[in-house]
Amino acid sequence: MKKHTISILVENHFGAFDRVATMFSGKGFNIRSISIGETEIEEISRMTVVTEGDDKIIDQIVKQLNRLIDTIKVVDLTGSPHIERELALIKVSVPKGSMEEIKNINDIFRGNIVDITGRSMTLEITGPPDKIDAAINLLSAFGIKEIARSGIVALKRGEQIKIKKEKNLTT
C-alpha cells in the first residue's frame, strides 16, 4: 500500500469539502491526512489529501475526485517533484533539569518555543512529515502531553497550474 499525496483545487462552495470527504468514506478509501485552505484565487480552495492504496485504488480515487462537480483540478503529486510540509504543535513535559536538552532538540529541528510553563513546553515544528515524526520520537523520552498536527500541505515544484476563470452567470 503506497502513500499518495493528492492536491485538489475545489470551488470555494458551501459543502465542497464535505463532498470530497464523503466520496472517500462512501467508497471506502482511506484518508491519512486532509487539509484545506485558501489559494491565490478568492473562490478556489486547495485541499491536500494523503491517502494510500494500490495503483487501481489510486486510479479510482483520482477519477472519482475528478468526477465531483466542485473539483477543478486533481493532481497526484506522488512520483513528480513536489514539496510537502506539515506543522506540529508538541506539548512536552519538562522534567527537572531537562530544559536545556529540550531546547537543543528544538534548535536542531529549527522549531519555535511558543509556550512555556514550569512543567511543560510547547514546540512548533515545521517540515516534511518524517522530520516531525523524528522530533516527536526524540521528545517522547521526556513525556509528550499533547500533539496537534496540521496535516500535509503540498505544492508541485516548477510551473504553476493555470485555472480558467468561470464566467459570471448570476443574475
Added chain:
Amino acid sequence: MKNDPNYMSGAEIFFECLRRENVEYIFGYPGGAVLKIYEHLYDVDFLKHILVRHEQGAVHAAEGYAKASGKVGVVLVTSGPGATNTVTGIADAYMDSVPIVVFTGQVSSHLIGNDAFQEADIVGITRPITKHNFLVRDVKELASTIKKAFYIASTGRPGPVVVDLPKDVIASKCIFKYPEEVDVRGYKPTYKGNSNQIKKAAEIISKAKRPLLYVGGGVIMSGSSEELKIFARENKLPVTMTLQGLGAFPGTDPLSLGMLGMHGTYWANRAVDNCDVLVSLGARFDDRVTGKVETFCNKAYKIHVDIDPTAIDKNVIVDLPIVGDVKHVLAELAAEMINPPDTTEWLEQIEEWKNECPLDYEKNDGRLRSEFVIEKIFEKTKGDAVVVTDVGQHQMWTAQYYKYNHPRSNITSGGLGTMGFGLPASIGASFAVKDRPVVCISGDGGFQMNIQELITAVYNKLPLKIFILNNSFLGMVRQWQELFHQEKYSFTDLGNSNPDFVKVSQAFGIESYSTDNPNEVESLLDKAMSINDRPILIEFRVVKEDMVFPMIPSGASISDMMVKRLNPKRMI
C-alpha cells in the same frame, strides 16, 4: 426596479426557468415550505403538475418519464419529510443514471440548523446519491442554479440533481435574467473519443474471430440504438445486453443474444466466456453481470467505451479504454472498420448453445406460470410496448421473455433494485408515451410498496395496463432461501397476508380481474389492450415455487451456472 417587468419573486423565477427548460410535467406534493411555489402554480398553464400520493412515487414517476422520453424528469416536494421521502428514488436514479431534477422546499434561511419544524439537511443527506446538489442561498442565484441543475442532470453520464429552496429565497424578489449558457468549470464531460484508440479498436474488431458486443444503458441514453443496429448488422456482430441495455438492440434480431449475467441466457453467458474480443458499449461491468471478476470473460481482449472515466477499470481491468459518448464513438468506429470480421463459425457456435439450453419452463401441467403470461404479453404487444417492471423474479422473467424492439421501452430499477418502483414509474412513462401501450408488470410484494399511486393513474385516466404476477411469495428472496439458506422461508410467504388485489383496485376505482387459468390469459390481455381511456389491472395467480433460471450464483463463475432446479422434489 420594482417597475421592471422582470422584477420577480423566487417562485415566479422558478416557473420562468422551467418554462425555458421546456418542462411539461412536474411530479409533486405540496407542503408548508413550498406553498409560495404552489400559489403561483395555480396560474401556470404551460406545464402540468401531477399530484402523487407519496413523494417516493413522485421521484419514480419522474424517472419513468425521463427514461421513456429522454427528457429531464422534474420533482417538486416540500421540506423535511417531503424531502426525505424522495431519498430512495434519488438513489435509484443515481444508480441507473436517470436525469431528474428534484426541487425540495427548505425552511427559511435564518432557521436552517435550528431543528425547525419540517427541517432536514437534504443537501447533506443526498450528497452521496446525487450527481450534484445545490442549496440556493440567494434569490439572485436561483435562475443560474436551475440552469446548472438541468445541464448537469442531462449531460455527460446523466443523473439526479437536487435543488434545495429555502422558503425566504422563494419569497424574495430580484430582477430575473435567465443565463443563455452554462459554464461549470469543474464539469466538462468528454464526448468525442480518442481517435487513435478508436482506430485501434476497429483494427482489433476486424481481426476478431469471436467478437461480442456487450451493450448497456449508455447506448439508450446517448440515443445510439440506430447506430448500434447498423454497426452490428453490417459487421455481423452478436449483441448481448445488460438489464438496462435491453431495447438498445431489437430482441427479435437473430444477432441478439438477450441478457447476460446472473439470470442471463445460457448462450449469452457462454458467448461472453468464449469470445476473443469483448466490446463494452455504455455498460459498467456490474457485479450482476460479471459474477466472479477473476473468471469473467478472461480469454478476451476487452474494449470499454464509456462516457464516465470512473467506470473504466473500476470492476474489470480492460485492455483498450475509450472515454466518450457512445454515439460519437460508434459513428467513428463504424467509419474506421475496413473489413468486417468473419463471424460465420462463431454465430453457428452460438446457435448451437442456443439449442443446447433454450429458455424453458413447464408448460404441460395446466398451471399458470409467469413466463407464460409474459410471453403472451409479448405476443399481444409484438414487442412494441413500453414495459415497466418492479423488482424481483417477474423482473428477470420479463427481461428474459419480453423481446423489446425499441429503445426507451424497458423501464426497470437495475442498480438499486428498488421494490415499489414499477407502478409509479409506469405512471410517469404514461405521460411521456402516447402512441404505444404502457404496461406495468409487478409482483405481489413490490406492488404493495407504492400501491397508493393507483389513484394517480385513475385520476389522470392513464390507459395503463397493470399486471400483477402474484406467486404469494417474495419470490426472488424465496429462491435464494431455497438455494442458499437451507430452505428457511423466513418471512417471504405472503400467502396468508396478501390483500385481495381485485378488491383493492376496485376501491381505487380500477376495473380489475384475477385468474389462475392459463386458458383465460389471452382473453384478459385482449381486454386490457382494448381499453384506452383508463387503467386496468389483472392479477395472475401463478405457481408459488417457480424459480428463475438460468442462474449464476452471486460471485460465482459461468461454470457454476444452474440451468434448472436440481431437486424437483422441492416443488410443493
